[in-house]
Amino acid sequence: MERDESLARLLCEGRGLPTLRLYSWKPWAISLGWHQPWETIDYEKAIRDGIDVVRRPTGGRALLHAEELTYCVVFENNGKSILETYALISRALLTAMRLLGIYAQYEKQSPHFPSLYRSVVGGACFSSAGRYEITVDGKKLIGSAQRRYCTSDGREVILQHGSILIGSAHKNLLEYLVCSNEERNHIQRVFEERTTDLQTILQRPILINEVRNAVQQGFEKCWGLRFITELESIEGNVL
Numbered sequence: 001m002e003r004d005e006s007l008a009r010l011l012c013e014g015r016g017l018p019t020l021r022l023y024s025w026k027p028w029a030i031s032l033g034w035h036q037p038w039e040t041i042d043y044e045k046a047i048r049d050g051i052d053v054v055r056r057p058t059g060g061r062a063l064l065h066a067e068e069l070t071y072c073v074v075f076e077n078n079g080k081s082i083l084e085t086y087a088l089i090s091r092a093l094l095t096a097m098r099l100l101g102i103y104a105q106y107e108k109q110s111p112h113f114p115s116l117y118r119s120v121v122g123g124a125c126f127s128s129a130g131r132y133e134i135t136v137d138g139k140k141l142i143g144s145a146q147r148r149y150c151t152s153d154g155r156e157v158i159l160q161h162g163s164i165l166i167g168s169a170h171k172n173l174l175e176y177l178v179c180s181n182e183e184r185n186h187i188q189r190v191f192e193e194r195t196t197d198l199q200t201i202l203q204r205p206i207l208i209n210e211v212r213n214a215v216q217q218g219f220e221k222c223w224g225l226r227f228i229t230e231l232e233s234i235e236g237n238v239l
Contacts, residue, residue, distance in 0.1 A: 001031065001161070004072040005057040008159040011074055012151045018075040020219055020227060022212045028066040028169070030176060031056045033145065039178060046176045058161045060145035062177070067167030067197070069211045073219075077156040082146065085158055086132040093134050093142055093162070096218025100211070102201055104141060107133045139196035141165055164215070165197035166206050 003021075010016030029052035030041055036055075040062055046053050051064070073089055080088065090106055097104040108131065134142035144162035151157070163170075171191045174184050198206045220226055 001054060001056050004159060004161065007074045008149055008157050011076060011157045012149050020216065021072040022215060023070050024208055025065040027052055028064065029054055030062055030064050030173065032062050033060040034058060034147070036061055042176050042178055051176065056145065056161060058145035058147045058159060060143065062173060063143065063163055064170050064173035065163065066169035066172065068170060069164045069166060069208055069215070071162045071164065071215060073160045075158055077148070077158050083131065086144065086146065089160055090132045090134060092219040092222040095222045096214040097134065099214040099217055100198065102136060104134050104136050107131055107135050136196055136201055139194055141196055164211060165195065166208065166211060167199050168197050170195070
C-alpha cells in the first residue's frame, strides 16, 4: 500500500500516470484505516499466526486481506465530489461484477459513521456498507475507502482502495479484534448477516485471475479506455 500512495504522490508531482492496480496478499494481512488506533487489533496474536498488520493511506476500518482481490485506483479529479467519485468507480465495479454473472447494486444510504466507529462492531470494515459501496441482496461484497491529495497548483488527486471478497476468510478478522467474547460473537453474527463473497454467490471456485480480468474489463468498458498492463514484483511475488 506504500506503493499505492507513491503512485498518488507521483501523479500530484506531474511525474505519474492514472493507474488501476490489482493485487493479492502473501502472507495475509490486516490493514487499519488511516486514523484507526493500533490498539483495535491484537497485534501480537496476528504476528504469531503469520498475519501482517499494516496501515492504509486511506480511511475506513480494519480489514483482513484474505481470499480477496485488492484494487487501487489513482487518477486526477476534475471537480467531482466525494460521492461523485465513489459513484464513478462503483459503476466500473458493477460492470465487472456483471461480467462475472453477478447482479450487484449500489448501497443507497450510509450509516452514521461517527456513532458506528465508537462501537466495537465499527472496528471492522465489512460490518457495514457506505453509500455507493457494492452489495448483493443487501450483503456487502466490495468495501472501499478514499483519500484526496491537494497539489500546490490547486489540482486534486484521488486514491481509492477497495477489497473484493472472493472467499469467506475475511470473517477471521474477528479473531484479532480486541473485544470481549460476547462482542466477538455479535461481530460474527454481523459478518454472517451483512457480508457475502463471490464463491458463495456463484456457488463455484473462483480464480483470482478471473476476478482481476473482470475488474480490468469493467473499468475499460465503463470508462471508455484501454489499460497498458504491467506486472510488478514485490518481495518476489508477482502481483
